[in-house]
Amino acid sequence: MNQFSIVVNRYFSHQKSSYINSNIFKNNCFNLIQRSYLRPSISHASILQHVKELKHLQQVHAYIVTSGLAQNIFLSNRLTNSYASCGLMNDAEQIFHRIPCKNVVSWTILISGYAKNYRFVEAIGVFSEMVASGLLPNDITISSIVPAFGKLGLTQIGKSIHSFWIRRGYGSNVIVETALVGMYSRFGHVGVARKVFDYMPERNDVSWNAIIECYSDHGFGEEGFRLFNLVRREGFTVDCFTIMSLISAASSIDGSRVGEGIHSFASRTGFQNDQLVRTALMNMYVNRNCTDDAYFIFNEMKVKDVVAWTLMLTAFSSGKYWAKALEHFNEMMRVEDLELDSVALMGILKSCSSLGALHQGRGVHALIVKIGFTHDMFVGSSIIDMYANCANLEDARIFFEGMEEKDVACWNAMIAGNGMNGYGNDAIDLFLQMKGLDINPDESTLVCVLCACSHAGMVDKGLDIFSHMVKTWNIVPSSRHYACVVDLLSRAGRLRDAYSLVNSMPFDPDFEVYCALLSACKVHGKIELGIEISNKLFQLEPNDAGYYVLLSNMYALAGNWEGVKMTRVSLRAKGLKKDPGFSSIEINGELYTFMAGQKDHPQYSEVEGLVKFMIERIKEAGYVPDTKSVLQELSDDVKFDILYHHSEKLAIAFGLGRTKQGTIIRITKNLRTCNDCHYASKFISKVFERVLVVKDANRFHVFEGGVCSCKDFW
DNA sequence: GTAGGGTTAG
Structure with a gap:
């Protein structure tokens, strides 16, 4: 064993078990498996073209085998590489294994093949096998494997490769050093990346792009722009990577002018039609809450991939355009050959959750089962969140308990779900169970637990947990x-x-x-x-x-x-x-959304009559409108009119009119419920003998027989 | 003779 293999093996034998068991590893694996599944290197449009090439390749392959040329290491290496370039790693691996005397190049081809196909865990596996077999990696091997450490966040092994590289004294190599800058950037070690960059005796455009990107991606947009302006005067060629970095830099700097500036720079340099540049611009506008600008770019895109669709979905969701988000999702579902991934699924589940769209949420759940995403814990925690937010804690619980593996996000979603529904004690029980299973709570876990206590009015219990947190569990x-x-x-x-x-x-x-x-x-x-x-x-x-x-x-x-x-x-x-405040109600799988005083609503005349009837009836029972809830200086008559047309009352009246006696009326609203609506809902539940479940921005209110489950605290 | 670095969503 050489010096290097000792370093690597020592690392792997010490780190392996704890690392393999860690969530970071599992999540990374998940991401990788997903990415490799979702991002086949062959796009649909070019499959045919590829098949032609592949046929060619296979013919050459057959020829090589039948003519006994397979023993030729150069040919076999090239063949391995060809299969790897097509993303056919199984074939590449098979050819590789049949090479009798594999050299560093054979190993490097396999490693870079996995890395290029986003299969970083396998790339590292092959790399450690190579090292264990006694072969020393060369500069090309190092430059192929270093990005994998960066992408997986393997800081320790990444650093040891770096020190190995220095100790071995290979001399300077611009490609390896650029890869190291990229790796430290991925680790978030901006200072180290800069140091490596500063010590480089030779730099090229890629190196400059790497360091500019490093600053831009970590919120130091100003420094990114500074370096860009510096190198620009020295004959640096701008490419789409530079543009992408500058867009990212612009995202970290306040003020829309920087963003517009880089947008026009992209146009001037002719990169505005590049798919990735467009997506990055969309992303920038979404981050700045400029939904319209993002939507403009989206609409202009001739080819809309799943990333663009998802970004737009996220834009609608984070901009709280819930109904628009659902509409967008439905449109997205109709696009042929659009492979949904976990981010897309999470986005739509979030929209269903925020709208209380249980029917759509169930549909998405079914779809997730069909396309096989139930094991994805990001998606799983979103499913829990969706059911809990659609007032269906039971389904959330069934899904949660059926999960083979649960990460902290799943526990958090379940705890929060119980909290929102007012089950403080159950939330605390879950938290204790989770601790018993040695799952480390994160910041959100404690937030969920404390909120649960708050919603359930369990003040002392909450204060008790807070003091335990500080004194017993050493949580800052x-x-x-x-x-x-x-x-x-x-x-x-x-x-x-x-x-x-x-x-x-x-x-x-x-x-x-x-x-x-x-x-x-x-x-x-x-x-x-x-x-x-x-x-x-x-x-x-x-x-x-x-x-x-x-x-x-x-x-x-x-x-x-x-x-x-x-x-x-x-x-x-x-x-x-x-x-704008809105309330929505789902009836027979159809979602109806109401905004306060919205006269152009398609069901306006129907609702208008129902509201009048509803208000009359509860007034008879003693309801007195709480004009204090109208926080504007107006006459009482106008105040009454405003109160009666609050979105929540419109949705409830519509629910009363459209559903049978005995049906629970479920309303979701985006803001917190106002005093008057809360007060009126109590009367409605009594007078009409209905259970009303209202989810506001904070929690659930269950009105029954004139009282609310929140005990008037919200 | 065969191999290499820098892109986009939670």
Whole structure:
């Protein structure tokens, strides 16, 4: 055994068992298997062309075998490479194994073949086999395997290859060094990547692209642009990789002008029609919440691949255009030969989940079973989330329990599902079970558990868990955790404790914490404190419409209409829009979405009559409209009209009219439920003898016989 | 004689 094989084998014997058992490895494997399945290197359009070539290749192959040329290592190596280039790794592997005296080139071909086909785990497997067989990798072998370490995040072995490379004294090699820059970039070790780059005696365009990409991809867009401008003056040739890096750099810099600038640069350099460049531009606009710009590029694309479709789906979902997302998904399903992958499936499950579209969600679940994605834990956790959010905790539980393997995300989804439905104790039980199974909770797990306590009104239990977290489990609370505890305390009316907790935090509270405190102020009518906190929030997140709305609502509660006007004006001046409220209801598999006071709704006249009838009936039972819920300065009559046409009431009235007595009415809304709708829903459940399940932005409310499961805390 | 580095979604 040579020095190198000792290093590698030592690494593998020490690291293997723990690494193989780690989630990182499993997730990576999953990704790889998926990627290799979903991204066959042959696109549909070129399959025929490839078959022709393959036939050719097979003929040559047959000729080589029958004429006894297979012993020729050069020919066999070339043959292995040809099969590998077609993505036919099984054939490549077979030929490779029949080579009697494999040389470094034979091994390198197989390694790079796997790497090129995104099968990094196999590439590394072959590499370690090669090393174990006593052969030393050369510079080409190293440059082929180094990206695999980077892509799999194998920092230790990556670093040892690097030090091996230096120790062996091969001398400088621009390709190996560029690959190392790329590897450290993947590890997120920007400084090390820069060091390797700085020490390179020779650099080419690819090296410059690699370092520019490294900075751009890690949020240092400014440095990416700086390096680009530096090298540009020295005869550097811009290619599509450069463009991609600059798009990524632009994404990390605030301000739409940078993005537009790079978009026009892409056009000027003639790369705007490149599929990857277009996708990257779409991605940039999606990240900037410029859904329209993303949609424009999407529509202009002649060939829309699954990535483009998915990006657009994500754009609609993250922009909270839920109905548009569903429509987009249905369209996507009709595209022939579009192979859906886990990201696409997760996107659509998220849309179903947010809309409470159980019927569609079930359909997607069936599809997932059909195309064999049930073992994907990313998809699995989304299925759990979808059922739990569609008020179907039972199906979530059945799926969860049927999973052969569950990662922390699946547990989190299940815990959150119980929490949202008000089952605080069950959520805690799940959490304890999970700890018992030695599955490490992550930040979200504790957030889910604390939220569950909050939703169930289990204040002491939640505080108890928080103190265990710090003292027993050695978990350093994050600002999300603090935000949960603030919420927990404010729910118990302990606003003073919440405020002193925020002041005692070991780091500066972020917007999330202040936001929790602000909501608490609104609930408890602490206007002055609320305004003070709002000012802090505006400094932290000047562009979030949500806080302006909260502040405006607070002024309204205090009767300070001047304040309301001021806030609304500055909101408009900034060009910010608040999310329009909507409620949806699924009847016989059809999803109906209502927006407040929406007169152009196709079911408008039907709903109008139903609402009138519904309001009359609950008024007889004692319902008095809560005009305080209308946070604008208007006459009472107008306020009544606004209240009666809240999206939630429209959806409920429609549900009452369209479903049989005894059917549970399930509503999903994107915002938190307002006081008046909550109050009215209690009357509706009693007067019409119906169970109403309302999922708001935070949790479920089950109204039955005049009471709500949230016990009036939300 | 055979082999190599830098792209896009949670």
